[in-house]
Amino acid sequence: MANIQSHVEVYSKAIGLRVQRHQLLASNIANADTPNYKARDFDFSAAMQNALAGRAASGAMPLARTAGGHLSGEGMTGSAHVQYRKETQSAVDGNTVDMDVERAQIADNAIQYQILTQLIGDKFKGLRSAMAGTQG
Amino acid sequence: MSLFNVFKVSSSAMTAQSMRLNTVASNLANADSIVSSNGQPYRAKQVVFEATPMGGGEISKGVRVRQVVESAAPARMVYDPKNPAADEKGYVAFSNVNVVEEMTNMISASRAYQTNVEVMNTAKSLMLRTLQIGQQA
Numbered sequence A: 001m002a003n004i005q006s007h008v009e010v011y012s013k014a015i016g017l018r019v020q021r022h023q024l025l026a027s028n029i030a031n032a033d034t035p036n037y038k039a040r041d042f043d044f045s046a047a048m049q050n051a052l053a054g055r056a057a058s059g060a061m062p063l064a065r066t067a068g069g070h071l072s073g074e075g076m077t078g079s080a081h082v083q084y085r086k087e088t089q090s091a092v093d094g095n096t097v098d099m100d101v102e103r104a105q106i107a108d109n110a111i112q113y114q115i116l117t118q119l120i121g122d123k124f125k126g127l128r129s130a131m132a133g134t135q136g
Numbered sequence B: 001m002s003l004f005n006v007f008k009v010s011s012s013a014m015t016a017q018s019m020r021l022n023t024v025a026s027n028l029a030n031a032d033s034i035v036s037s038n039g040q041p042y043r044a045k046q047v048v049f050e051a052t053p054m055g056g057g058e059i060s061k062g063v064r065v066r067q068v069v070e071s072a073a074p075a076r077m078v079y080d081p082k083n084p085a086a087d088e089k090g091y092v093a094f095s096n097v098n099v100v101e102e103m104t105n106m107i108s109a110s111r112a113y114q115t116n117v118e119v120m121n122t123a124k125s126l127m128l129r130t131l132q133i134g135q136q137a
Helices: A009-030 A044-053 A099-135 B003-029 B099-131
Strands: B045-053 B061-070 B076-079 B091-094
Touching (some): A009 A044, A009 B003, A009 B061, A099 B099, B003 B061
Antiparallel strands (some): B045 B061
């Protein structure tokens, strides 16, 4: 049997992406009145596919290392390809945050996160009951 | 845990919005002021927000107040020759505060503040849920 980490690997990757998305959406809401701020988000399913395949996002631009002493740089944030949201009704000051969209998305994201915590908890519950099975 | 960054971001936004509310309060309080501390008519103050990176990476962006600007609108001139502050033509220069503008500013700031509190609460409940993983019911 595989180790416990691989047992919950898919969920923990998903939960990491949910946390990233929550940070993005919270930043959008925080900057709802900041001039020239552009709302950002990423496509969760594409990011999840990237994370499962173990590759960086298609838009990622890792720094080229031309000498041994160079540090490696990700350039983008892992498997999530952060993009600017499409403008629908932007403000005169160049702000593109649409409060209704952001609030709906953050509620959605929070529910999905809670589903994931529930699923991870259930996985552990399964392991626990497998271990306790013979002890009556 | 990077959900802590949400706390930082939301609280920076709350600080910025309360500064905005503070300027609104001082503008409304001085809506009928004739002279300010510098001897000139009071000028309405407005805050200018700026996005600022917060926590690690590009993902979290908080808010801070970059500067407080004074409105360039002309002073409200009222004809009142009996007033000791009146000029030689009998006009008194009142502050250039636009009360309607300030009221909408106030509502907007208070709504934004409330939304950020809500975001913070959501992050908090998510973190508490995370702590409960693996606990026996």
